Amino acid sequence: MKEFTQLMGIRYPIIQAPMLGVTTPAMVAAVANAGGLGSLPLGGLSPEKALALIKETKAGTDRPFAVNLFAHALISEVNEEHIQKMEDYLEQIHRRHHLPFERKAISDYRFYNHLDQIDVLLDGQVSIISFTFGLPEPDVIERLHAQGIKVIGTATSVKEARLLDKAGVDAIVAQGIEAGGHRGTFIEGEPLPQVGLISLIPQVVDCVSIPVIAAGGLFDCRTIKAAFVLGAAAVQLGSYFIATDESAASEIYKERLLNSTDTSSELTRAFTGKWARGIRNSFMQEMKSSDLTIPYYTYQNSLTSALRDYGKTKGIGDLISLWAGQSASRGKRGSTQSLFQELIEQLEGEPNPVV
Numbered sequence: 001m002k003e004f005t006q007l008m009g010i011r012y013p014i015i016q017a018p019m020l021g022v023t024t025p026a027m028v029a030a031v032a033n034a035g036g037l038g039s040l041p042l043g044g045l046s047p048e049k050a051l052a053l054i055k056e057t058k059a060g061t062d063r064p065f066a067v068n069l070f071a072h073a074l075i076s077e078v079n080e081e082h083i084q085k086m087e088d089y090l091e092q093i094h095r096r097h098h099l100p101f102e103r104k105a106i107s108d109y110r111f112y113n114h115l116d117q118i119d120v121l122l123d124g125q126v127s128i129i130s131f132t133f134g135l136p137e138p139d140v141i142e143r144l145h146a147q148g149i150k151v152i153g154t155a156t157s158v159k160e161a162r163l164l165d166k167a168g169v170d171a172i173v174a175q176g177i178e179a180g181g182h183r184g185t186f187i188e189g190e191p192l193p194q195v196g197l198i199s200l201i202p203q204v205v206d207c208v209s210i211p212v213i214a215a216g217g218l219f220d221c222r223t224i225k226a227a228f229v230l231g232a233a234a235v236q237l238g239s240y241f242i243a244t245d246e247s248a249a250s251e252i253y254k255e256r257l258l259n260s261t262d263t264s265s266e267l268t269r270a271f272t273g274k275w276a277r278g279i280r281n282s283f284m285q286e287m288k289s290s291d292l293t294i295p296y297y298t299y300q301n302s303l304t305s306a307l308r309d310y311g312k313t314k315g316i317g318d319l320i321s322l323w324a325g326q327s328a329s330r331g332k333r334g335s336t337q338s339l340f341q342e343l344i345e346q347l348e349g350e351p352n353p354v355v
């Protein structure tokens with residue numbers, strides 16, 4: 001098997017995870033310039049916005065970086081009653097904060113997925129694309145490969161990893177249950193996979209023929225080495241970088257993250273309708289006890305966005321999604337470059353260096 005670093009054209013097998021709402025072009029460029037693989041999150045963004053962010057990243061680095069897309073299907077049939085009940089509920093919360101609540105007709109919603117973005121990405125000359133929330137279609141993978149673009153998929157179970165391998169991706173992120181943010185799960189109608197990374201990596205490694213990238217709860221030399229010992233070819237760290245200078249996370253988010261403990265986070269559908277791990281707050285708790293049926297991902301994500309924006313601007317940590325993994329408290333303040341360099345120094349200082 002070709003070395004992961006050689007395959008992706010990078011120096012170190014360490015990836016800064018794509019984190020929509022947190023990762024900035026400056027963060028991606030800093031990791032790329034330090035020899036790692038930065039990942040620019042573009043999930044759900046308009047093609048124009050996606051292209052602008054790629055250009056901004058390229059202005060900061062001439063090294064390879066990955067862009068990240070959401071490969072979920074866009075559901076057009078929705079339960080309007082569930083949406084209406086959710087709107088009523090959210091309107092009450094808005095009122096508590098003297099915020100207007102805007103209702104939109106279902107037909108006025110506009111969502112984007114990977115299929116809307118592919119053409120622009122081919123124009124934008126990116127060399128690596130990672131996907132989450134889905135299995136990219138065979139013709140999409142073929143078009144990307146024809147342009148020399150490497151394709152990375154995300155799996156949360158052995159079954160998903162097998163499907164991605166069969167579909168022809170070049171590498172797979174194995175996302176353990178420790179991971180912050182959304183579950184990349186894409187097999188619907190089955191219990192949500194909740195496999196810990198120590199179980200997931202070796203089982204995925206044993207059943208696929210391509211490099212496996214470990215994600216979830218990694219933050220230092222010990223955790224990274226453990227992932228390599230289990231068979232990972234690379235590691236992907238998200239929460240570790242949330243409190244950096246280049247992060248778009250608000251100050252209250254950074255504070256809650258750095259003051260969190262191993263048990264502060266849980267899985268929730270409250271903010272977006274899709275399962276994601278975040279630090280517990282009162283919005284999550286209230287939604288849990290509300291008995292409401294949470295609408296499909298893209299709608300719920302839109303319905304709560306004004307509240308989350310308000311919470312971010314006003315520094316109200318109980319209104320925003322505090323996506324974070326089980327090791328999130330081990331993140332650090334400082335420049336992205338210094339946090340990345342710290343990992344490299346730790347790893348190179350080992351008696352048997354793994355990078």
Ligand SMILES: Cc1cc2nc3c(=O)[nH]c(=O)nc-3n(C[C@H](O)[C@H](O)[C@H](O)COP(=O)(O)O)c2cc1C
Binds near residue numbers: 018020179215239240
């Ligand atoms: C704030 C945040 C946002 C995330 N957004 C994305 C995303 O846009 N695309 C994606 O593939 N993964 C996303 N993830 C998941 C990460 O790719 C990765 O699986 C996770 O950060 C690894 O766990 P860790 O946070 O414990 O390091 C996100 C994670 C966080 C914490």
